[in-house]
Each structure stands twice: as C-alpha cells, then as structure tokens.
Amino acid sequence: MTIDTTTPALEVSNAVLELGDGESRVRALDDVSLRVAPGRFVAIVGPSGSGKSSLLAVAGALGRPDSGTVKVHGTDLGSLSRRARARFRLQNIGFVFQSGNLLPALTAADQLRLVGRLAGNRKVDAQALLASVDMAHRAGHRPGELSGGERQRVGIARALVNNPSLLLVDEPTAALDRRRSHEVVQLLADRAHDSGVAVVMVTHDRDVLEHCDEVLEMVDGRLGVPASV
Amino acid sequence: MFLALRELRFARGRFTLMGIVIALISVLVVMLSGLSSGLVNDGVSALKKMPATGFAFDEGTMTDNAFSRSVVSDEQLAVWQDTDGIDAAEPMGVNIVNGVTDDGTQIDLTLFGVEPDGFLAPEVSSGEGIGAANGIVVSEPLRDAGVEIGTVVTLDRTDVELTVVGFTEGQATFGHVDVAYLPVDTWRLMAAGQAKAGAPTQAELDALDCPYASVVALLAEDGLPDVTAIDTEAETETMTLTESFNASPGYEAETLTLSMIQVFLYVICALVVGAFFTVWTIQRTHDIAVLRAVGASSGYVLRDSLAQAAILLIGFTAIGVAAGVGLGALMPDAMPFDLEFAPIAIASAATIILGLLGAAVALVRITRVDPARALGGQR
Numbered sequence: 001m002t003i004d005t006t007t008p009a010l011e012v013s014n015a016v017l018e019l020g021d022g023e024s025r026v027r028a029l030d031d032v033s034l035r036v037a038p039g040r041f042v043a044i045v046g047p048s049g050s051g052k053s054s055l056l057a058v059a060g061a062l063g064r065p066d067s068g069t070v071k072v073h074g075t076d077l078g079s080l081s082r083r084a085r086a087r088f089r090l091q092n093i094g095f096v097f098q099s100g101n102l103l104p105a106l107t108a109a110d111q112l113r114l115v116g117r118l119a120g121n122r123k124v125d126a127q128a129l130l131a132s133v134d135m136a137h138r139a140g141h142r143p144g145e146l147s148g149g150e151r152q153r154v155g156i157a158r159a160l161v162n163n164p165s166l167l168l169v170d171e172p173t174a175a176l177d178r179r180r181s182h183e184v185v186q187l188l189a190d191r192a193h194d195s196g197v198a199v200v201m202v203t204h205d206r207d208v209l210e211h212c213d214e215v216l217e218m219v220d221g222r223l224g225v226p227a228s229v
Numbered sequence: 230m231f232l233a234l235r236e237l238r239f240a241r242g243r244f245t246l247m248g249i250v251i252a253l254i255s256v257l258v259v260m261l262s263g264l265s266s267g268l269v270n271d272g273v274s275a276l277k278k279m280p281a282t283g284f285a286f287d288e289g290t291m292t293d294n295a296f297s298r299s300v301v302s303d304e305q306l307a308v309w310q311d312t313d314g315i316d317a318a319e320p321m322g323v324n325i326v327n328g329v330t331d332d333g334t335q336i337d338l339t340l341f342g343v344e345p346d347g348f349l350a351p352e353v354s355s356g357e358g359i360g361a362a363n364g365i366v367v368s369e370p371l372r373d374a375g376v377e378i379g380t381v382v383t384l385d386r387t388d389v390e391l392t393v394v395g396f397t398e399g400q401a402t403f404g405h406v407d408v409a410y411l412p413v414d415t416w417r418l419m420a421a422g423q424a425k426a427g428a429p430t431q432a433e434l435d436a437l438d439c440p441y442a443s444v445v446a447l448l449a450e451d452g453l454p455d456v457t458a459i460d461t462e463a464e465t466e467t468m469t470l471t472e473s474f475n476a477s478p479g480y481e482a483e484t485l486t487l488s489m490i491q492v493f494l495y496v497i498c499a500l501v502v503g504a505f506f507t508v509w510t511i512q513r514t515h516d517i518a519v520l521r522a523v524g525a526s527s528g529y530v531l532r533d534s535l536a537q538a539a540i541l542l543i544g545f546t547a548i549g550v551a552a553g554v555g556l557g558a559l560m561p562d563a564m565p566f567d568l569e570f571a572p573i574a575i576a577s578a579a580t581i582i583l584g585l586l587g588a589a590v591a592l593v594r595i596t597r598v599d600p601a602r603a604l605g606g607q608r
Contacts (some may be wrong), residue, residue: 050514053604062599063601083526086524086526087526089523089524090525097519097603098604105235113526115523
C-alpha cells in the first residue's frame with residue numbers, strides 16, 4: 001500500500017463531545033484539535049477519565065463528536081452513515097485494544113483471517129503477518145493459551161491485516177511487565193516508521209514514551225503539550 | 230459462518246447442553262406426532278381409505294358421533310341419487326357392537342353396512358368380499374385377536390352370528406374399533422331389531438322393509454358441487470370426507486388435545502432457545518463490540534449468530550428425531566402409534582423455525598451493542 005504523505009492521516013478539528021445526562025453530564029472532549037501525519041507515532045497521556053478513550057472513539061469512527069470535524073486521510077467521518085463508517089473502519093483504520101481484546105474462540109491465525117474475510121479478503125497470509133510480530137510459532141493457539149504480551153502482538157497483527165492508514169492504540173501496555181511493554185511499543189514505532197502508518201496511542205505508561213515521535217497530554221477533555229515527559 | 234463454527238467448537242459444552250434440550254423437545258415432538266397419527270389412524274383409518282367424496286347426514290344431527298346418531302331415509306337417498314354432479318350415492322349403516330368369537334374371545338366391531346356391489350365395498354387382502362347375508366369382511370389387525378376366515382362372531386344381546394369371509398387391506402378402524410363390513414341389508418335387519426338369533430338368511434333380507442341407513446355416502450369425481458340447495462331439498466347436512474372425521478367418536482377432542490400439546494412444545498422450544506441466545510449474547514457483548522469496532526457490520530454479526538442457531542437447531546433436532554423414531558419402534562402394539570414421514574417433517578420444521586424465531590428475537594440486541602465498548606478495560 002502506498003501512503004499519501006501530503007494528506008494528514010488524522011485531522012481532528014475543534015471536536016466537542018459531551019457524555020451523560022443531566023447533572024452527570026461531562027465534557028469528554030473540549031475543543032480538541034489534533035493533526036497526525038502519515039508515519040508519525042503520537043502518544044496521548046493523561047489520567048483516567050480525561051477523555052483519551054473518547055478521542056480514540058471519534059478518531060476511529062466509533063462515535064461522532066457533538067461538534068467539530070474528524071477526517072481520516074481526507075475523508076470527513078461525519079458525512080458517513082453508520083454502515084459506511086463500519087466499512088471505512090474496516091478498510092482504513094486498525095484498532096489495537098487493551099489486553100489485545102482477541103476473540104476467545106479463535107486461534108491467533110483465525111483472528112487475522114476473520115478481519116480479512118470481513119473486508120472480502122479470503123487469502124490473508126496470517127502466518128506472514130504473525131511472523132512480522134514474532135508470533136508465527138503461536139498461530140494455532142487461542143487467546144487463553146497466550147501470555148499478555150503475545151495477545152497484544154496478535155492484536156497488533158490483526159490491526160494491520162487490511163493495511164490501514166491509521167492505527168489507534170488503546171492502553172497497549174496495561175497488562176504487561178516493563179520489558180514486554182517496551183517490546184510492544186517498539187513494535188508499534190517500527191510499524192509507523194517502516195510502513196508509513198500513522199499511530200495514535202493513548203496510555204498511562206510514561207515509561208514507554210521514549211519510542212514516540214510526539215507526546216500530548218489530555219486533561220479534563222482538553223488536549224495540550226505536557227509539562228514534562 | 231467462519232466465527233459461528235469456531236464458537237460452536239470452542240463453547241461446545243454450553244452448546245451441547247442447549248442442544249440436548251432441543252433434542253429432548255424433538256423427541257417429545259416425534260412421540261406426540263406418532264401418537265397423533267396413531268390416534269387419527271385408529272379413529273378414522275376406515276374412513277380415510279374410503280373412496281367416498283363426502284357424506285350426507287340427517288339434518289340437525291350433532292357433529293360428534295354423527296355417524297351413529299344420523300338416520301337417513303330412502304327418500305333422502307333418492308334426492309342425492311338424482312343430483313347432477315354426484316356420480317354415485319349409496320346408503321351406509323354405521324354402529325358399534327360387542328361380540329364373541331367362536332373361541333370365546335371378546336371383540337368390538339364397528340359395523341359398516343354397505344352395498345356389496347357399490348363403490349364402498351371394501352378391497353380384500355384375503356378371502357372374499359361381502360355378499361352373503363351373514364358374511365363380514367373385517368380389519369386386518371383382528372388377526373391378532375385370533376380371528377381368521379371362517380371365524381363366527383356372535384353379537385351380544387341379539388346372538389346374531391356373522392361369519393368372517395375376508396380381511397381388508399391393512400388397518401380399518403373407526404372410533405378405535407376394528408371395522409366389519411357387511412351388506413347394508415344385513416345391517417338394516419339388525420338396526421330394525423328384526424334379526425333373529427343365528428346367522429341372518431337371504432330370505433330374511435328379502436322380507437325386510439327398512440328404508441333407512443345412517444348416512445348417504447357420496448361419490449363425485451370432480452369434487453362435491455354446491456350442496457346447499459340439495460341439502461335443503463333432501464333435509465341433510467353434507468360434510469366432505471375430511472370434515473366427516475370430526476363426526477367419528479372422540480376424534481376432535483383427541484386431535485385437539487394433542488395438537489395443543491404440540492403447539493405448547495413449539496412455544497417452549499422458541500422460549501428456551503431464545504433464552505439461551507439472550508444469555509449467550511449478553512456474555513459475548515464485549516466480543517461483539519470488538520467485532521463491530523474492527524469493522525464488522527451488525528448485519529454480519531447477526532447473520533453469523535443466526536447461522537450458529539440454525540446449525541444448533543438443525544443438528545440437535547435431527548438427533549432428537551432419530552432418537553424419537555428409535556423410541557417409537559419400541560412402543561407396544563396396543564398403543565396407537567404410527568410414525569409417518571409428513572407429520573414428523575412438519576413437526577421438525579416447526580421446531581427449527583420457531584427455535585430460530587426465538588433466537589432471532591434474542592439476537593436483535595446485537596444491533597444495539599455499542600462498538601465503543603471495545604475501548605477501555607471493561608469486559
């Protein structure tokens with residue numbers, strides 16, 4: 001896949017999102033703007049409830065902001081129907097979830113094949129993709145038989161099946177020890193720099209930020225440059 | 230079905246438990262279907278095999294037991310015999326009697342008095358047809374009671390002696406009692422109370438003046454014409470052959486009871502399968518959110534889950550039907566139990582379709598799963 005390096009992979013402009021009802025209503029995103037170029041690895045840190053997951057949700061077409069725009073590789077996600085957004089996600093956006101979020105019934109290889117099939121591709125080379133994250137030897141194992149780090153690696157391989165231009169990563173090191181955390185984040189950084197995919201990672205883990213090109217901080221729904229990293 | 234098949238294999242314990250419930254329901258459905266067919270055959274097999282298109286009963290006869298309640302005259306018969314569109318109209322006498330064979334075995338018989346040369350005369354599998362004044366052609370299962378050609382049956386109270394001259398092809402029962410065909414004139418002799426002890430003779434029949442029968446049997450090759458005007462003229466009420474099943478003793482009550490039990494089983498199947506898939510969907514809500522987050526449409530997840538339900542229902546219904554058919558073979562001969570392909574196929578299809586309906590209602594919640602739930606640590 002050829003990545004267009006002139007168009008931002010992700011462009012969030014003045015996004016506002018409020019969640020809840022009545023007195024429990026909170027502003028999860030408060031005039032958030034973000035621009036990520038292809039091949040860049042951006043980390044967003046911040047405490048729990050600061051709006052990091054909400055930002056990933058609107059950036060990944062899982063939800064819509066109340067106001068503002070979100071564009072992925074030039075496509076305004078707000079103009080897409082629910083069905084079209086699902087299709088767009090499948091073809092353009094890869095998700096890496098906390099703890100991998102693998103489907104318990106599928107082997108590592110089948111996790112990848114399923115995502116390929118969803119996009120109409122029945123010839124996914126699962127073995128090669130798993131090999132690229134050093135997991136080829138575990139292709140026939142289900143998530144219950146894999147360690148936290150292994151699950152996360154399979155999750156990364158799954159996110160890359162359809163060659164996305166944007167990779168959204170949600171707390172990838174939450175269940176990993178220090179060594180494995182570095183391995184996983186290094187893997188993501190390598191992906192961004194080698195294949196040109198833009199990576200946005202939200203994390204609590206400040207130890208792994210050294211692998212990122214840019215670090216932003218989210219506090220009370222507002223995105224900014226952190227005081228210190 | 231990529232995911233459906235793998236989930237079935239992965240959670241085989243849960244699916245097998247559910248499948249066993251479906252199989253047990255199917256066993257019950259098959260058993261009820263067998264009982265239902267058996268009772269229908271036991272109740273009206275003699276009517277079912279008759280070549281009649283319909284029957285005309287005396288006007289005002291109560292439907293239940295109408296065959297033995299109705300009395301029609303030769304005048305009423307004549308109206309039907311003169312009707313255009315009716316190829317043949319013949320008198321038919323029906324009543325149930327008790328008797329004893331010459332070896333002392335007590336038997337019950339439904340006497341069908343028919344014209345020996347008419348269209349109602351029974352096909353015989355052995356022996357000869359009706360004709361002799363004291364000759365009867367009886368239902369094949371009576372062989373189990375030791376009845377054979379030449380057996381003399383003495384009727385209770387009247388001591389009339391009838392001799393078995395032949396057997397019908399297969400089962401011929403009416404109101405759960407084996408049928409004995411005899412000449413309608415012999416039937417009239419007994420119905421008029423003029424039969425003497427011993428075997429009826431042709432001379433007695435020739436001297437008989439009894440212009441009555443139970444019903445008029447109608448034959449219309451092109452189907453019954455509009456009978457309203459003829460019924461008015463003949464003072465009769467006409468039923469088609471199928472409608473007349475309800476006029477046999479207890480038929481409607483029996484079939485309605487069994488049908489009701491079957492309907493309840495279908496509803497239970499739908500509810501049980503629906504409940505299972507509701508719980509299953511709730512348990513995998515997070516996985517569904519992940520699937521949808523990576524780009525699966527809710528239609529895809531719904532289709533995959535319905536395919537899973539269909540595999541489960543079809544597979545275990547087949548197992549249940551096979552077990553039911555096997556158990557059916559073990560039923561004692563005295564039980565009215567007949568396994569017939571069509572009712573079992575219909576019952577199985579109903580189990581599967583209603584089970585799928587239950588699953589579909591449960592699976593609708595898939596469309597409401599928010600893919601954003603895949604984010605964060607909650608499961």
